[in-house]
Amino acid sequence: MSNTTKDWTAQIYAIRDKQDQAAFAELFAHFAPRVKGFLMKSGADASLAEECTQEVMATLWRKARMFDPSRASASTWIYTIARNRKIDALRKQRRPEPEDLPWGPEAEPEQADAIGLKQETEQLAVAIKELPEKQRSLIEQAYYGDLSHSEIAEITGLPLGTIKSRIRLALERLRHAMK
Amino acid sequence: MNMTDTIKHHLTPEILMAYSAGTLPEAFGLIVATHVSMCDTCRSDLDSYDAVGGVVMEDAKLANVSDDAFAATMKLISSGDSTPLTPRRSSGTLPSPLQDYVGGDLDQIKWKPLGMGVKQAILPTSxxxxxxxxxxxxxxxxxxxxxxxxxMTLVLQGAFVDEDDRFARGDVEVANEDLEHTPIADVGEDCICLAVTDAPLKFNAFLPRLAQRFLRI
Ligand SMILES: [Zn+2]
Ligand SMILES: [Zn+2]
Known part of the structure; x- marks a missing residue:
């Protein structure tokens, strides 16, 4: 299993349920260098990126209760925490966030939903890796904040259009293979 | 706040992706967060864009964290605020992200008359x-x-019609240089919208330039 598709749910639940520092250390070893790398590519200098990374990881611990594996993979969830910290630190403006969903984080998520979402995220990672180099780097630039809105407008047909249809194709193929 | 079934006009993919990337000006972030609070379709699309961000971050060039980073983070955690988090949900007409800017629901909006019965309230953003x-x-x-x-105009109450279509609660109209329009509110109910612009509007007849500058339209 590659790192991209590793499932970190057990570690996050261990933090949520028993404040498990060993589980947190595992998450830290994997995600902290990625969060810091992401923040530096987004324009933070090394010391700001270091400071923000520690805050992002501390937020992960504090918000472990809010993690819902049927709605987001660990990497998606941690990305949104890092993205929010980036807006606070680099853009220095308020960051309006959508309301929480009615079922909230208290209810235990459906196992089947979590598995479906995990498969989808894996497919998404593969689909992005398989994009032509130029398209992939445009997507990366969009997330690092290197593209203007009109440039983003030119590529947004891509992630949802191309990637979603690729996911659909990959799932079809998978279903055929299992028949 | 959910009312997905009746929404016909959604956010554009580029605005959702830019929100996910964290690159939007605050006012556009506000209209995205407000619409997503009302719309499962766009929430799910936004989840997909966040997942793309997760993949981009997974593949980011690794940066070395300092030797004491883990210990420093544990210290942050033990010194931090441990108040339990409660889900944000609005029971009023305005979704929570908008209530945060208004300081409450509809009755807290500080309207300023624009003439002909039309009123506006500018919200504090960057x-x-x-x-x-x-x-x-x-x-x-x-x-x-x-x-x-x-x-971008998001309908919060009532509905309006213009040269393009009819827009009701939850619907977003995206207008640019190509569109010239006269939005008219439905007769049934007063219409309340959130409108976000990145440049002044061009009024054809009613308002002289000076008034436009004064009213920040
Ligand atoms: Zn929508
Ligand atoms: Zn207009």
Whole structure:
């Protein structure tokens, strides 16, 4: 299993349920260098990126209760925490966030939903890796904040259009293979 | 706040992706967060864009964290605020992200008259773009105008019709340089919208330039 598709749910639940520092250390070893790398590519200098990374990881611990594996993979969830910290630190403006969903984080998520979402995220990672180099780097630039809105407008047909249809194709193929 | 079934006009993919990337001016972030609070379709699309961000971050070039980073983080955790988090949900007409800017629901909006019964309230955001609430009495029109940049309008109460289509609660109209329109509120109910612009509007007849500057339209 590659790192991209590793499932970190057990570690996050261990933090949520028993404040498990060993589980947190595992998450830290994997995600902290990625969060810091992401923040530096987004324009933070090394010391700001270091400071923000520690805050992002501390937020992960504090918000472990809010993690819902049927709605987001660990990497998606941690990305949104890092993205929010980036807006606070680099853009220095308020960051309006959508309301929480009615079922909230208290209810235990459906196992089947979590598995479906995990498969989808894996497919998404593969689909992005398989994009032509130029398209992939445009997507990366969009997330690092290197593209203007009109440039983003030119590529947004891509992630949802191309990637979603690729996911659909990959799932079809998978279903055929299992028949 | 969910009312997905009746929403016909959604956010554009580029605006959702830019929100996910964290690159939007605050006023546009506000309209995205407000619409997503009302719309499962766009929430799910936003989840997909966040997942793309997760993959980009997974593949980011690794940066070395300092030797004491883990210990420093544990210290942050033990010194931090441990108040339990409660889900944010609005029971009023305005979704929570908007209530945060208004300081409450509809009754807390500080309207300023624009003439002909139309009122506005500008919300405090960063200067890169302007967010305003618009109040259009039932059956009344917003003066005919064109756009210098992008204008996004989200209906919060009532509905309006313009040259393009009909827009009801939850619907977003995206207008740019190509569109000139005269939005008219439905007769049934006064219409309240959130309108976000990244450049001043071009009014064709009603408002002289000076008034436009004064009213920050
Ligand atoms: Zn929508
Ligand atoms: Zn307009």
């Amino acid at each position: 200067k890169a773009a302007t967010a305003r609430l618009l109040y259009i009495p039932a059956g009344a029109a917003v003066p005919d105008h064109g756009h210098n940049g992008t204008e």
